[in-house]
Amino acid sequence: MDNKFDVCVLGGFGHVGLPLSIAFAGAGKRVCAFDIAKDKIESIKSGKMPFMEDGAEEKLQKVLESGMLTPSLSTDDISNSENLIIVIGTPTDSHLSPEFDSMMTFIDQYIKYFKDGQLIVLRSTVYPGTTEMLYKKLKEKGKNIEVAFCPERIIEGYALKELYELPQIVSGTTENAERRAKELFSCIAKEAIVVKPVEAEVAKLLTNAWRYIRFSVANQFFMICNDAGLDFYKIYNALTYNYPRAKDMPKAGFASGPCLFKDTVQLSAFNNYGFPLGNSAVLINEGLPFYIIKKLKEKHDLNKKRIGILGMAFKAGSDDKRDSLSYKLKTLLEFETNKIYCTDVYIKDPGFIGAQELVDRSDIIIVATPHKEYANLKIGSEKEVIDVWNFYGKGATV
Ligand SMILES: NC(=O)c1ccc[n+]([C@@H]2O[C@H](COP(=O)([O-])OP(=O)(O)OC[C@H]3O[C@@H](n4cnc5c(N)ncnc54)[C@H](O)[C@@H]3O)[C@@H](O)[C@H]2O)c1
Known part of the structure; x- marks a missing residue:
């Protein structure tokens, strides 16, 4: 040929x-x-x-x-x-x-x-x-x-x-x-x-489901600590420090994007939805934006607050917004307040504002996607920062 x-x-x-x-x-x-x-x-x-x-x-x-x-x-x-x-x-x-x-x-x-x-x-x-x-x-x-x-x-x-x-x-x-x-x-x-082909197909699904479940474990650990009034990262740092069997524990934070969720769901479907760990991982990871809002509502009348979402891409250092939980967070917040600001270093959107402007305008800032460019923002002590990633190293209590 x-x-x-x-x-x-x-x-x-x-x-x-x-x-x-x-x-x-x-x-x-x-x-x-x-x-x-x-x-x-x-x-x-x-x-x-x-x-x-x-x-x-x-x-x-x-x-x-x-x-x-x-x-x-x-x-x-x-x-x-x-x-x-x-x-x-x-x-x-x-x-x-x-x-x-x-x-x-x-x-x-x-x-x-x-x-x-x-x-x-x-x-x-x-x-x-x-x-x-x-x-x-x-x-x-x-x-x-x-x-x-x-x-x-x-x-x-x-x-x-x-x-x-x-x-x-x-x-x-x-x-x-x-x-x-x-x-x-x-x-x-x-x-x-x-x-064999079916082995390779399953291998790919297992790889992504494994990664997704690991993120969900960290997210659930975060919620358990937070509900108990404990600072998750103080505990996380203590348990991972120089301890080889815990050093691969991921940090908490939004776990989403175009692959992990859908491949976990595909694996679940492959086993007639008999995949309780995978199904739970979906509920935990997709539930994190709900959890943050629920916790904020316990403390505030959100209708009186201006809320800024820092980072809209599905992960740090990326311009990919496919299946990003930042957008889900935004949609959920729209039920609570009409004063929501969004920003992203890499995603162009006429509705977004600059990161420092977002910080200046907001009462509550939610670190959704920890792009490294946000490290040096000037955030006054009167602002409430929700930082599940502990990007700013000041804890993650919500
Ligand atoms: N994105 C990742 O990091 C990643 C990693 C591993 C595996 N995957 C898998 O790879 C596959 C592709 O993912 P992606 O992220 O590259 O998606 P994508 O949407 O970025 O790319 C898909 C491309 O296919 C093109 N396309 C769609 N329909 C077409 C058609 N009828 N004819 C010709 N082109 C067509 C689209 O225009 C697009 O450019 C998915 O199955 C995904 O699960 C993705």
């Missing part, structure tokens, strides 16, 4: 797809980053990243200059590639069930561009069984296409560091798919771990 591209990344302008495309292109592959996001292509073509990603912009410019990366909206490029990597979003629906249809609808949309002999690598986090189902579906449609599942495990914002450092979990529906996928990723990942 004489293909124009070695790799076509479908969903190639996204948080996973674009860094991955850059990494493959930087490793010498001829890469097409294919997407439908018309609003992003010009910026990407001009060497500008559409979102924050450490060290990516310089690398993007390099691979554009070398001609190894082609951003594209053209479906013809899908047919012109030896390998297709699919990294579209895989959300849950409004009933918190995995959107079983979205991947298969996506396949139906593009199947006419798939060519015999291609390898399709699923890289989105998928419901267990999806890879085998896709392989069967392609066969039924008369397509002679190999299918693999190689999950993405990077932490958002540091993809172009971690892609080279993390072992790559590789799985294929046939030995040939497995071999081809392993060979493909060998140019960026230094190690491969080969398992």
Whole structure:
């Protein structure tokens, strides 16, 4: 097969797809980053990243200059590639069930561009069984296409560091798919771990559920201490100091974003919702904004207070607002007061004000996303600061 591209990344302008495309292109592959996001292509073509990603912009410019990366909206490029990597979003629906249809609808949309002999690598986090189902579906449609599942495990914002450092979990529906996928990723990942597709699919869900549950433990510990009138971080510091078995205990704080919640819910659905730990983690993490408001209402008539939310991204150092609990906090506060201010260093919104202005205008400041830029704000002692993260090191009592 004489293909124009070695790799076509479908969903190639996204948080996973674009860094991955850059990494493959930087490793010498001829890469097409294919997407439908018309609003992003010009910026990407001009060497500008559409979102924050450490060290990516310089690398993007390099691979554009070398001609190894082609951003594209053209479906013809899908047919012109030896390998297709699919990294579209895989959300849950409004009933918190995995959107079983979205991947298969996506396949139906593009199947006419798939060519015999291609390898399709699923890289989105998928419901267990999806890879085998896709392989069967392609066969039924008369397509002679190999299918693999190689999950993405990077932490958002540091993809172009971690892609080279993390072992790559590789799985294929046939030995040939497995071999081809392993060979493909060998140019960026230094190690491969080969398992069966369903094992790789479950591995990805377990990884994110594990992380989400750990955050929920810290959040529940925080609430237990706070309810008892104790300063959680005084206790946290005492128990983690020079004590190896507790040193990985996370701090309390908003745990959200586009992956952890939905992957925990997907794992729960996979076990017929028989995942009490995961279900509890959802209630605890998603309940933290409610808890903060409940505690504030015990002390104040919030209708008489001006409240500032410091940080709207889903995590510090990021411009990603997807599923951020700061927005949930804002919505809940709107039931209590109409004097709410929001700010974020990285998210542009005409409704937001500057961080210092927010501090100056507010009676109560809630540290929702502890961007490091907020470290030196001038906050008078008359202000009440709700700092579940203990970002300012003055305790976290609510
Ligand atoms: N964000 C992360 O840090 C991360 C980490 C590991 C795994 N994942 C998983 O990777 C997958 C993608 O996540 P993301 O954060 O990159 O999402 P994203 O929304 O940033 O990117 C998805 C991209 O797919 C494109 N797209 C959507 N429908 C399309 C279509 N029909 N044709 C072509 N392109 C289409 C979108 O325009 C977007 O650019 C999800 O399954 C997610 O769970 C994400």
